[in-house]
Amino acid sequence: MKPFHSRTKIVATLGPASAKPEVLYSMFNAGLDVCRLNFSHGSQADHQAVLDTIRSLNEKYNYNVGILADLQGPKIRIGTVKEGGINLVNGARTTITTEKCVGNEERIYITYDTFPQDVKPGEIILLDDGKLQMRVIETNLKDEVICEVVHGGILTSRKGVNLPNTKVSIPSLTPEDRDNLEFVLQNDVEWIGLSFVRNAEDIIELKDIIKARGKTARVIAKIEKPEAIANIDEIIAVSDGIMVARGDLGVEMPMEEVPLLQKMIVQKCRAASKPVIVATQMLESMITTPRPTRAEVNDVANSV
Numbered sequence: 001m002k003p004f005h006s007r008t009k010i011v012a013t014l015g016p017a018s019a020k021p022e023v024l025y026s027m028f029n030a031g032l033d034v035c036r037l038n039f040s041h042g043s044q045a046d047h048q049a050v051l052d053t054i055r056s057l058n059e060k061y062n063y064n065v066g067i068l069a070d071l072q073g074p075k076i077r078i079g080t081v082k083e084g085g086i087n088l089v090n091g092a093r094t095t096i097t098t099e100k101c102v103g104n105e106e107r108i109y110i111t112y113d114t115f116p117q118d119v120k121p122g123e124i125i126l127l128d129d130g131k132l133q134m135r136v137i138e139t140n141l142k143d144e145v146i147c148e149v150v151h152g153g154i155l156t157s158r159k160g161v162n163l164p165n166t167k168v169s170i171p172s173l174t175p176e177d178r179d180n181l182e183f184v185l186q187n188d189v190e191w192i193g194l195s196f197v198r199n200a201e202d203i204i205e206l207k208d209i210i211k212a213r214g215k216t217a218r219v220i221a222k223i224e225k226p227e228a229i230a231n232i233d234e235i236i237a238v239s240d241g242i243m244v245a246r247g248d249l250g251v252e253m254p255m256e257e258v259p260l261l262q263k264m265i266v267q268k269c270r271a272a273s274k275p276v277i278v279a280t281q282m283l284e285s286m287i288t289t290p291r292p293t294r295a296e297v298n299d300v301a302n303s304v
Helices: 021-030 044-061 175-186 200-212 226-230 232-238 246-252 255-271 294-303
Strands: 011-013 034-038 066-070 086-088 093-097 107-109 124-127 132-139 144-151 153-155 160-162 191-194 218-223 241-245 276-279
Touching: 021 044, 034 044, 044 066, 044 175, 093 132, 160 246, 175 200, 191 200, 200 218, 200 232, 218 226, 218 232, 226 232, 232 255, 241 246, 241 255, 246 255, 246 276, 255 276, 255 294
Parallel strands: 011 034, 034 066, 066 191, 093 107, 191 218, 218 241, 241 276
Antiparallel strands: 086 153, 093 144, 124 132, 124 160, 132 144
């Protein structure tokens, strides 16, 4: 196999276009080190086809490209809302409920059963990657939470929900994650990414499952929540690697703090001799243009 020559590696998230054999081969030739498979999207059959292609190219052309299976984790979303979306107006009140319904301006369904028990008055709710913001007014501790719109806008179906002030009680591995984990372990994937890690126990639980299956996959802890920042030393200690997931981290925490947090995490990982991945919007403009922006070049240089 072709050996790794550089300390800095390139991780690429594969989608339908980049998973084609001829495209993957060109990416391998260009210096790709790790293929990331995002289990938030696609079926296991889709992922199996990509896994088979990666392994085939590695064997045929003597490459050594690794595979990172990124589990979705306990991602909270709103349910379906009426066609065209709903207009949430600043100062208006709306009810978020755990009872399934088609959402409107007065009532929105959330895919988080213990939401009314976990939130407290005054806590912030962020919707659609922070584009919309609400404040908890009161909860009935059963199935409904009354909220006030702080920053309104149009909300469409299945958008993500972030709770930066709330200690959520959702397990780190959802039933869907566990099913995908079995699939990943059967395929002997080298790296597994665990989303929304909060503490060392989340990593230990995943490692115990891997060990019980007689597998050797290594675990990447994705740092996306304030709780993870508070527990960063213990998380680094039990993880095989760390991912600075700047997307959700920049929603859950003040965006201006993310650069300093990134530097802090990278320094701690280097001191612990643990690999660290800096992710989200890395060279994103190159999706549509052949050259990166100057800011993106600076971003890469800082990461390296």
